[in-house]
Amino acid sequence: MYRLLSSFFVVFLVLSSFNVSQAAPQISQSQLEMFKKLPKSQQEALAKKYGVDIDTILSPGQNKDQGTKEFDYTPHQKQTEQESETSLFPEDDYYKPEELELKRFGEEFFQPDISNITTATVQSSPNDYLISIGDELSITLFGKQNEQHSVVVDNNGSVVVPSLEPINVIGLSLAEVKELVAQQVETQLIGVKSLVSISQLQPIKVYISGEVVKPGPYVLPPLSTISTAISFAGGISEVGSYREVSVKRNGELVAEFDLYDLLVEGSNADDITLRTGDVVLVPTVKKLVNVEGSIKREAIYELSSGETLADAIAYAGGFSHQAYTDSIRIHSSSGSGSKVIKNVARKNLGKFELADGDQVFVPEKTDKASNSIYLIGASSRPGQYQWYEGIRLSDLLGDPNISLLPNADLNYGLVVRSQDNGNVVIKQFSPINILDSDEQNHELKPHDQVVIFSSFELKQQELAQLRKKALTKQELKNLQNRLRWDEYKQYKFEQYTAKKEQATFGEELEVTSKKLSKQDLEVFVTNKYPIYLSSLQEDVNEFNSVDEAKEFIENELTVFSRSKLLSPILDKLATQGGQGQPASIVEISGSVKYPGLYPISESATVKDVVKAAGGLLEGTYLEQAEITRIQTAGKVNVENVTFSLKNALSSKASDYELQGRDYINIFKAPNWQENQVVELVGEVLLPGKYTIKRGETLKSVIERAGGFTEYAQPNAAVFTRESLKEQEQKYLQDLSEALRREVITNNLNTSDSILSTGSEGLNDLIQQLSETEAVGRLIIDLDEVMSGDTRLVLENMDTLYVPTERQSVNVIGEVYVATSHLFKPGYGIDEYINLSGGYKDKAAMEKVYVIKANGQVVVPEQKSWFSKGGAEEQIAAGDTIVVPLDSAYKDNLTLWTQVTQIVYQLGVAVAAVGSL
Known part of the structure; x- marks a missing residue:
């Protein structure tokens, strides 16, 4: 019995040592044998408790795949990882995430801990304990003679005390044994008295069944109770009852245990001591x-x-x-x-x-204090603040350059004020002006919400602007972390003030996943987000459902964007509108930074709304703007009011006050264009990028660049245009698909087809065509441009490549050696082809053509073009002779000639540009 309890203690020490040291523990064979003697369920419970692998303990050093290895154990790895996650800003612990997982009451009660098991002594042994075989009794004799004896109950149920006859104690309680021994001593030893106690008890074997984690037979320490037994079985399972645990002895119900009596009332009266053979039953929970x-x-x-x-x-x-x-x-x-x-x-x-x-x-009582105001948005300290008589924005915000985030819009803020009837009114202000202007420094009322917006609507805009600051990489990273943390604090604060129940019961919010047409999706985006998100519209059109589009947009928006913070305010104002009382919302479009819908305050002006929209864009027409107003007096009438935008932005006159549902249109200046740039590369006197005005010609820019150098070859110039490049790229993709379809139609997959292995295979050509990048070349005669015979008006991102004077003639296509040759006056097409080894078998000799240095394609006439005195005069330095593949060699593919010609031409253009 002592050895068994010692084994429990040793196992506890061994397992505990795993948690202290990360080195491989040295487990003796005797310790291992002690652990193996425990029932499997107890082994598993102990291993689970201390976070070790039971297979590794039972087979130390064994590896299923590699034979042997050191025992490797990392205690409580998951907990360690969680504890290592510390806040970037410890002073903001109030806003840390609060993960609340609802647990079952009492589930942590059953935690087996061998360290709590001690050897049962006379002090802990109750008088009603029934003596069992193997129990060790301590009998002390005193009086006429003093002796102390330790005796063990033998298999006959008796104990043998020197000088006394054997005493049968089996089945007797401790109290009865004390009385029996006292009688025997008084009868057989005159003048001697006795004391009896239990020095060591035998473990008990009970059965634990029903809804426990590990049901089965268990060898338990003596004097174990119902709760002790359930702990050794791993506790009650998720579907087990804590309220109706029962104990049966010899088939008879002897006890019913309600764990809540112990957990709630602190009463263990029904947590009886178990005996060998008892059955503990945990039924299924009912409610x-x-x-x-x-x-x-x-x-x-x-x-x-x-x-x-x-x-x-x-x-x-x-x-x-x-x-x-x-x-x-x-x-x-x-x-x-x-x-x-x-x-x-x-x-x-x-x-x-x-x-x-x-x-x-x-639910909670409303925490809407009578003396509170709220700061929401791009502030370093959003939250709830005390209101007092006379408090103003400057008292709340202090210096906006310090109290607001780096991404805050210093020109636009709102005070949202609730009225007694439940409606809200709006007060607009410029945070940067609150310290200098009493008009902007509004006095606050109880429950006012002060909203500070970001200067940026999209995260990519915000990040691009931050990168422009003179910051090191680490400073930029720290600033981004700070912004993200402040955004999270704002989110937590909004959760705190909203007091919504939506997440409490784990109910999923209804998501609209209906498939929408592109038009319907565009309407949804327009209605959902008050700021026009035109830059995202193309990406949004790639989605088919509202939830996908919404998730995408929400991820693109900054947390303090106008779209996010204005949406609930506009919704509230929209519900306040009625007959004869239009909602206090206006719409502004055109040449402003953030066109869209905005709330307005009483006596709001055009100037206020322009500030709300982020200000004017470059190139705005200041002489005229327009307000469209719906008049509802008597009948609906649409009125268009034109006004001077310049005067409206500089004047405080009431002529520029707005009404609810007004539509403001801000125009671009006539003939305005953004900065347009063209580039001159190569042999010009001053190569580089040039800003052009609207309608400027190529000749004008070349003259601004000082003209050509003495080494230039103008007739080989390459002129590219972005708009043409986009068109060509689309055409190449369409042609590639058309070629694939025709290949299938003509069933060219035969052994003697041009779709053969190697570089000549049609599949390779189709792949090459689909991956080819368009050049966007516009064929020009630069001599005619400079002479004024051709007027070429430039567009944004046009590029002119002027090469150095060429001295070579290129031969490509179906010749044996496609290469370049030094220009030789008097040589014609046949001579250059012969220099390249002559025609291949699949060459289309009658379809040879020449790509001139300026990109022009010349198809020679048969006979006359190759005759002496004509052909050689048409081959000049910088020209490229193309020998195409015979598309009818074995297959009748109508697109073949067209495809090869495009590939060759693109190759020549790219080579011309790349040689500069």
Whole structure:
């Protein structure tokens, strides 16, 4: 018996040593044997408790795949990883994430811990303990003679004390044994008295069945109780009952144990001591309910038959001081499977009986203090602040350059003020001006919400602007982390002030995943987001459903964007509008930074809305703007009002006051264009990029660049244009698809097809065509441009490549050696082809053509073109002779000639540009 308890203690020390040292522990064979003698369920429970692999303990050093290895153990790895995650900003611990996972009440009670097991002594042995074979008794004799004896109950159930006859004690209680021994001593030893105690007890073997983690037979320490036994079995399972545990002895029910008596009342009267052969049964739970909200202990509770909502609240520790008890909400499932919500007043708690699976939510009282104001948005310290008489924006914000985030818009902020009738009114201000202007430095009222916006609508804009600052990489990273943290604090603060229940019961919000047409999706984006997100529209069109589009847009927007912060304000204002009282919302479009919908305050002007929209863009037409206004007096009438934008931005006159639902259109200046740049590369006197004005010609820019150098070859110049490049790229893709279709149609997959292996295969050509990047070349005669015979008006991003004077003639295509040759006056096409080894078998000799140095394609006439005195005169330095493949060699592919010609021409253009 002592050895068994010692083995428990040794195993505890061994397992504990795993947690202290990361080195491989040295486990002796005797220790291992002690651990192996434990029942498997107890081994697993201990291994789980201390986070070790039981297979590694039982077979140390063994590796299934590699034979042997050192024992490797990292204790509590998951917990360590979590603890290593520290906040970037420890002073903001209030805003850290609060992960709340609802647990079952009492589930942590059953944690087996061998260190709590001690050797049972006389002090801990109750008088009703029944003596068993193997128990060790300590018998002390005193009086006429003093002796102390340790005796063990033998297999006959007797103990043998020197000088006394054997005493049969089996089946007797400790109290009865004490009395029996005292009688024997008094009878057989005159003048001697005795004391009897138990020095060591035998373990007991019981059966644990039902809904426990590891049911089965267990050898338990002596004097183990019901709760001790369940702990050794790993605790009660998720579907086991904590309220109706029973013990059977010899088939008879001897005890019923309600764990809540121990957990809630602290009473263990029914947690009886077990005996060998007892059966502990944990039945399936009948009723579980969730209790959440403003109570002292949120958890999942088990209710017995007849218990009510009042009992559930009592088990949860009662209401918190913030609880609103006039209407407690119960979420239940109806017979049809749908959700049913019921409200129960406090006085009816004892009458309302819950059903299995019910969810109880206790709401909080409103925390809307009479002396509070709220700061929301791009502030380094958003939150709830004290209101006092006379407090102004400057008192709340201080110096905006310090108190606001680096991404804050210093020209636009709002005060959202609630009125007694539930409506809201808007006060607009410029944060940068609150210290200098009493008009902007509004006095605040209780419950006012001060909203600070970001200067950027999209995250990519915000990041691009931050990168322009003179910051090191580490400083930029720190600033981005700071912004993300402040955004998270804002999110937590909004959660705190909103007090919404939506996530409490784990209900999924309804998501619209309906497939939409592109037009419907565009309408959704326009209605959902008040700021026109035209830069995202093309990406949004790639989605087919609202939820996909919404998720994409939300990820692109900054947390403090106008779209996010204005949306709930506009929704509220829209509900306030009515007949004869248009909502205090205006729309502005055109040449402003952020066109869209904006709330307006009383007596708002055009100047206010322009500020709200981020200001004017470059090239705005200041002489005229337009307001479209709907008049509803008597009948609906649309009125267009034109005005001077310049005067509206500089004047405070009431002529420029706005009304709800006004539409403001800000125009671009006539003939305005953004900076347009063209580039001259190569043999010009001053190569580089040039800003052009609208309508400027190529000749003008070349003259600004000083003309050509003495080494230039103008007739070989390459002129490219971005708009043509886009068109060509689309054409190449269409041609590639058309070629694939024709290949399939003509079934060219035969052994004698041109679709052969190697570089001449048609598949290679199709792949090459699909991957080819367009050049966007425009064929020009630069001599005619400079002489004024051709007027070429430039576009943005046009490029002119002027090469050095060429001295070579290129031969490509179906010749044996495609290469370049030194220009030789008098040589014609045949001479250059012969220099390249002559024609291949698949060459289309009658379709040879020449790509001139300026990109022009010349198809020679048969006979006359090759005749002496004509052909050689048409081959000049810089020309390229192309020998195409015979598309009818074995296959009748109509696109073949067209494809090869395009590939050759693109190759020549790229080579011309690349040679500069």
